Amino acid sequence: MELRQIKYFLKAKELLNFTEAAKILNISQSTLSQQIKQLENELNLPLFNRIGKRIILTEAGKMFGEYALQSLNKANEGLMLLKDLNNINTGRITIGIIYSMRIFIVKALVKFAVQYPNIKIQLVFGTTKDLLEKLNAHHFDFVLAFQEKIKHFHLKYQPLLSSTMVLVTAKKSSLANKSSISLKEVSKLPLALPFSGYSTTQFFVDSFNQKKLEPNICMEINDIHTIFEIVKTGHWHTILSNTSVNDPKVTGIPIEGKNMKRDIMIISLKEAYEKKAVKKFCELLTEIKGQFSDFSY
Numbered sequence: 001m002e003l004r005q006i007k008y009f010l011k012a013k014e015l016l017n018f019t020e021a022a023k024i025l026n027i028s029q030s031t032l033s034q035q036i037k038q039l040e041n042e043l044n045l046p047l048f049n050r051i052g053k054r055i056i057l058t059e060a061g062k063m064f065g066e067y068a069l070q071s072l073n074k075a076n077e078g079l080m081l082l083k084d085l086n087n088i089n090t091g092r093i094t095i096g097i098i099y100s101m102r103i104f105i106v107k108a109l110v111k112f113a114v115q116y117p118n119i120k121i122q123l124v125f126g127t128t129k130d131l132l133e134k135l136n137a138h139h140f141d142f143v144l145a146f147q148e149k150i151k152h153f154h155l156k157y158q159p160l161l162s163s164t165m166v167l168v169t170a171k172k173s174s175l176a177n178k179s180s181i182s183l184k185e186v187s188k189l190p191l192a193l194p195f196s197g198y199s200t201t202q203f204f205v206d207s208f209n210q211k212k213l214e215p216n217i218c219m220e221i222n223d224i225h226t227i228f229e230i231v232k233t234g235h236w237h238t239i240l241s242n243t244s245v246n247d248p249k250v251t252g253i254p255i256e257g258k259n260m261k262r263d264i265m266i267i268s269l270k271e272a273y274e275k276k277a278v279k280k281f282c283e284l285l286t287e288i289k290g291q292f293s294d295f296s297y
Contacts, residue, residue, distance in 0.1 A: 001039065001042055001043075003071070003072065003075050004035065005035050005036070005038065005039040006039075006068045006071055006072050007025070007072060008021070008025060008027075008032055008035050008036060008039075009036055009039060009047060009064075009065075009068055010065065010068055010069060010072060011024060011025055012032065012036060012048070012055065013047075013057060013061065013065050013068075016054070016055055016056065016057070017054075017055065018032055018033055018036075018055060019053075036048070043060070043064070045058070045060040046058050046060065046061075047060060047061035047064060048061055073138055073272075077272060077273040078273075080273055080275060081273050088116060088119060088275075088276045088277045088280065089116075089118050090118055090119070091118075091119050091120070091275060091277045092119070092120045092121075092122065093119060093120070093121050093122070093141050093275070093277050093278055093281055094121075094122045094124070094139065094140050094141050095121065095122070095123050095124070095140060095141065095142060095143065095144065095281075096124050096125075096126060096131035096134060096135060096139070096140040096142075096143035096144070096145070097123060097124070097125055097126075097131070097143065097144045097145070098125070098126070098127070098128055098131065098144060098145050098146065098199070098264075099125055099224045099244060100146075100163065100200070100240065100241040100243045100244045100264070101144045101243060101264065102125070102244070103243060103244070103246050104161070104243055104285075104288070104289070105123065105144070107288050108281070108284050108285050108288050109121065109123070111284060111288070112280070112281055112284055115280075116277065116280070119277050124140070127199060128145040128146050128148065128199040129199065131143040131145050132145065132148075132155075132267070135155075135267065135268070135269065136154075136269070138269070138272070141268065141272075141274075141275065141278045142266055142267060142268040142278060142282065143266075143267050143268075144160065144264060144265070144266060144267075144285075145199070145264070145265060145267055146199045146200070146203075146262050146263065146264055146265070147262065147263040147264070147265050153270075154269065154270055154271070155267055155268070155269060155270060156267070156268050156269070156270045157265045157266075157267055158265060158266040158267075158268075158282065159263060159265060160264050160265060160266050160285060160286070160289060161243065161263075161264040161289055162261050162262070162263055162264070163241035163242055163243045163261065163262050163263075163264055164241065164242045164254055164255075164260060164261055165200070165203070165204070165239065165240075165241055165242075165254075165255050165260045165261070165262065166239070166240065166241070166242045166245065166252030166253055166254055166255060167181050167186055167189075167237055167238075167239055167252070167253045167255055168228075168231055168237060168238045168239065168240050168244075168245055168250050168251070168252050168253075169231065169234075169237045169250065169251060169253060170231055170232050170233065170234040170249060170250055170251075171248070171249055171250060171251055172234050173234050173237075175189075175237075175253060176251050176253075178253050179253075179254075180253060180254045180255070180256050181253045181254075181255055181256065182255070182256045182257075183207060183208065183211050183213060183255060183256070183257060184211070184213060186215070186237075186239070186255060187208060187213040187214060187215050187216065188216065189216060189237050190216050190218045190235065190236045190237065191215055191216055191217050191218060191219075191236065191237055191238060191239065192218060192219040192220075192221060192227050192230045192231065192236040192237070192238050193217055193219070193220055193221075193227075193238055193239060194220070194221065194222065194224065194227065194238075195220050195221070195222045200239065200240060200241060200262075201220075201239075203262065204239050207257070207259070207260075218236060219236065224240075224244070228247055228250060231250055232247075232249045232250060239255070240252070241262060241264075242254075243264070266282055266285065
């Protein structure tokens, strides 16, 4: 069994189309079919059912797919390990991050890029749920996201920040001078929130439910910048972590309650090899958090 065959199988499994898989792999369809047939002969089991021009995974194909992906990932990690032994003058870091960390991450990006100018960085924003799904698929080196209720045994969690949940309102709002606000007061205000898939939104829906309160959600918007523009009008408010708020035209009012803090973690796959560049970046994140006096763990 060759890694090349495993790579071919995984692409065919993903697309369920030999022709499309061969195009992406830049090989002929006959070569792809031949290699997969050789793999099936070695395993002594069919991995695909061929029905005309269509292919469907067999039960054996489904089971083999999970281990094939692990084998390919392990091989890739071995290559990264070898390339990364001596220095971090070249390489790439891919980071998934929740929007709440956008202010914090800018300082880290600038400082890291100055120290290691040849390391390429890709930053992807998303919800905690989406980011963790992509982390599990090995799309990221690590993610910065909120701590979930349930920890997964295959993930490594490194505490970074503890963030206070706040009501975000316009500086010109009559609420702007309040030092704190209760959930009951918040429930009576017109709210513009991120979509329900966002972790912060779900956190507050659960908090309202626990208090048997019904929030007045007037808008759901999947773009935080747009939400800030809506809040600046003074007619609506939103709920975010204090790490999100740095616009001079809005202010964050801490929401009362002992459970109004959320933990932000550096989350990675336990078994994945940690590149030296990733380790340096995470060390830098830990150093920088000390500069954010309002955010502590």
